[in-house]
Amino acid sequence: MERIELDEAKLQGQAEIWRYLYSFTDFIALTSAVQLRIADIIHSNGGAATLSQIASCISDGHTSTDITALARIMRLLVRRKIFTIHPPSDGGDPLYNLTHSSRWLLHDSEQTLAPLVLMENHPWQMAPWHYVSQCVKEGGTAFKKAHGCEIWDLASRDPDFNKLFNDGVACTSKFITSAILSGYKQGFNSIGLLVDVGGGTGGLISEIVKVYPHIKGVNFDLPHVVSTAPAYNGVSHIGGDMFHAIPNTDAIIIKWVLHNWNDEECIKILRNCKKAIPRENGKVIIVEIILKEDGSGVFDDIGFLMDLVMFAHNSGKERTEAEWKKILEGGGFSHYKIINIPALVSIIEAYPDA
Template identity: 80%
Template sequence: MSSQESGREKETIELDEARLQGQAEIWRYMFSFADSMALKSAVELRIADIIHSHGVAITLSQIASCINGSLTSPDITTLARIMRLLVRRKIFTVHHPSDGGDPLYDLTHSSRWLLHDSEQTLAPMILMENHPWLIAPWHCFSQCVKECGIAFKKAHGREIWDLASGNPEFNKLFNDGLACTSKVVTSAILSGYKQGLSSIESLVDVGGGIGGLISEIVKAYPHIKGVNFDLPHVVLAAPAYNGIFHVGGDMFHAIPNANAVIMKWVLHDWGDEDCIKILRNCRKAIPRGNGKVIIVEVVVKAEGSGVFDDLGFIFDLLMIAHSSGGKERTEVEWKKILEEGGFSRYKIIDIPALPSIIEAYPDDQ
């Protein structure tokens, strides 16, 4: 065989291998929802909680015996097949005893995020994002490309806030999901942004809901005068917190004055023009010379290889599915709206969570 023929044969083999790899990848992406559904079933069955309550690795039979709500004996074969995938995905771990006893299942660092009663849990968010109500808009993406419009409205005939206000079951699912992620991010802010918070005298949380974030900040830094700012009907439901004033209003009209403004996962719900309006109102609310705005948001990194960077692209599609024109932004996109909003300087601070902190300073500072 000539060297030319040998080269062509090698190219053919490499092409066949690449095509085979490509086929395998498409199959995997086609069924990537299987991971989500297996994870959801584990949360619904409280498998992580059952193992955690025993304090040691346990058998499938022991897990099955603790599953509540079953009218008959749980199907251990089905459970085994679900657990086999979750073990392969490293959500749980399995140990096969040398004496030939039944396999023993235990928690991993991943499955500890599925514990319902933990302060740091993502279980409610898993149930929320994998509910048919929240999955339905994803099926409307191609329709949105062809016709424009809002995916959630195409799926349900109304926007997400309207559905939440008229459907108590959906509202609870939605609020529980957001509350658990808020706790995770709040913990990361407190541990990863100590220097930025310690020098603040007064702080207003714009879009602060019922005050979860600002109350934890003031609890950690009692010298801060905290203002929780949201729509009037939202703050009416807010509990009383030491050192916190609840103020109702509209961030598109005016924002209470403070040394600093914090906004957690607010701006990603809005398009650029609306974000610029909000930022200009933030600019008016803080003092000249030493004020700042603290933005807690995802910064999408096109070539990022960090532990959360891939999720930025997924969350951007999540905004198509669930928001009314919102998006996740790259640093270039953040820079543009910050400048137009009156903040010519900024720095990005990483915290141990999906979002980062964008600390922005006004033009006259």
């Protein structure tokens, strides 16, 4: 009996390795669905479409869609519960339907992850993964080993990559912003001037100002980033470098920025934040993942995947509360509180030491 259990465990272990070995195919199938706009096709067809209907919409009129290849991709995505398939009541061809997952792949939705899927699958983003083990042996940044420069340098000189990166980041900003506004309702009431450090093209600060019109908003990022930012009512765009100085303000919000940098760099940014806000009633609103090593929440596992993304793409990392406490103290913010919001990230409200 013990021998049978050992054999079953060994087979299960083998199956697990097979699964991890080819788990990249899940991502490729998902990316294909986004590139082919399959979710959009089903959505525009009233929420259900046959394989032939999907294929005809994919065809651009110059080529014929390989419906067999499409069927194979859809078969895997149905198994992964990205789409569902049901026989129609009239006995015709099976119908594919959207799920809660595939609705996040709609290109024109306010809540979409499609641009992030396209960004992460781009060869520029995939290449660094082949250097991860080399970084373990030698140190350094995988992205730089792959491309000869840091990710920010490539974005500053390559407009196509800059747009790809900004679009990927901006799509997450929309629904995380919604979570911030719903979970941090009282936090903005006493703020007159708010600077969004590393605010990208200004999506977050524009939404905050829209809900709290008494706030004067400043979107602060690198010059090549703010140069592509649209105009928003109540928001000024300022180009600069957070490692040198941050505009003086009542409060700072810094969303998904510190995880891009190592501890020493984060401390330098936080010290500049401290210089920019008043000692009394000033605060920094940090929006980041907080790793929970034994966490079983809906997003807790994603944090550890994101940590390796940081490892591959820059010198940053995701952090536990103890790790956040260390850099906050180093930056001059010994006092803080954590506010949970309905998102992958949490809010750390930090107050400057006297």
